[in-house]
Amino acid sequence: MNNKKSHHVLRLLLVFVSMNVIWYIAYVLINHSILPSPLAVYSSMGHLEGKKVWLDVCYSLFRIFAGVLLALTIGMSIGLLMGRSRIWNKLLDPVVYLTYPIPKIALLPVVMLFFGLGETSKILMIMLIVLFQVIISVRDGVKAIPDSTYDVLTSIGASALQKFWHVTLPGALSVILSTIRISLGTAISILFFTEIYGTEHGMGFFIMDAWLRMDYTEMYAGIMLFSLVGFVLFLLVDYLDYRFMKWRN
């Protein structure tokens, strides 16, 4: 098991080094200030103003967490309801079917008009984009649980809440974790757009600010930092997967 893990880490490191080598070759070939060398970027990361960068990361993390949490809470409730109840599924399915294809990013000006330029519109945008993925995958995950899984609990008189807690939720957890993983990627992308306006904090702002100042080294340092935040979030989901999905191995 430990051998398998160390192989995995080794592979990740190998990919990371390869990417940096490709980057360095591109830097040598292009030989222009728009693409600094990886060493210059890493060195610039070390010289970033610690407190300010930390504040930017915290702002971004807060927006991601709030948006994803809101989407998960609402999406899981609706998805579970649709997965377990034929009536609710019939009622809500056309709503989801009609609203899912709307490009949510196009709603950004609408959300800004209604909720202003502050935190609410940023969090709402992340929530709106992630919500539909959550609803659909949780609904399908719940539907995939065979009815017979509930039989023993029903026969001993388990309540609806007990069935939900012991069967529905853990049965759909695998899908929920996969959805969180995909949602995080989407949320990070959306976050960048939402942090371009109406804020002086956040990783998106940091990158765009460096770009406007034509400080490309700092801009790349921001992109690397942003990627690192995303990577840490992915590791967190991997940990949750390891912690709660032991039974699959």
Place this chain on the structure above:
Amino acid sequence: MSPSRNSGLHIKELSVTYKDGQLALGRVNLSVPEHSIYTILGPSGSGKSTLLRTIAGLIKEYQGEILFDGISVHTQEPLIGLVPQSYGLLPWKTVHANINMAMKISHPYRNQRQSQEQQIQHWLAAMGIADLAKRYPLSLSGGQQQRVAIARAFALEPTIMLLDEPFSALDAVTRETIQRLFLENWIAHPATTLFVTHDVEEAILLGEKIIVMPSNKENHQVLIDNDHVFRIKHEDKRDSDDFFQQTKRIRKVIQEQW
């Protein structure tokens, strides 16, 4: 104290019809005295599983009556120990957690954690799976999963035990071992039991009486007394002349009914 006429499980004119009007279970009349074990033999589609599912409360719409000790099972809800064909274990819970959860749900007012733990350990040991307590069902063989399902059913101390072809997916050797384990434990803790099987030998080995379900659901089921074979020591049962004669007799009934 002799049991009253009403004690045990009584099924009167029970029938189940699907939504499309097709008959899933014909008119079943059956009385299983308390602490008795009856095996149910029947061809596929004869309604064996439907009968068990209806008694277990999994099928709510039916005609007729299901009584336990004279009271409808839907009024008093006797504790059911169900062992489905697919074992019914939750894959995301360990063996221990599967049994523990079922015990907590079925005995919500019992607040003796230590005695519950002892009970789980006792039944795991009785089914020969004490070392599997921390394992997850997907890492177990079919035979091991079946032992867990039976251990769980016994640990619930059920009033009625319902087993739906529990050993059908097991190989012959594992099946014989689990049949013996099940019977030994049932004799020590005899719940009122219905055991569905499509295997004639299994029906004779495990049942005090054998119910043969007809393939035509309009016909009545046949009740065959098997007490004299049931009382033979388990190790000697298969080789006994009574067992052989009973097998012949039941095969004849099956030929007429199926």
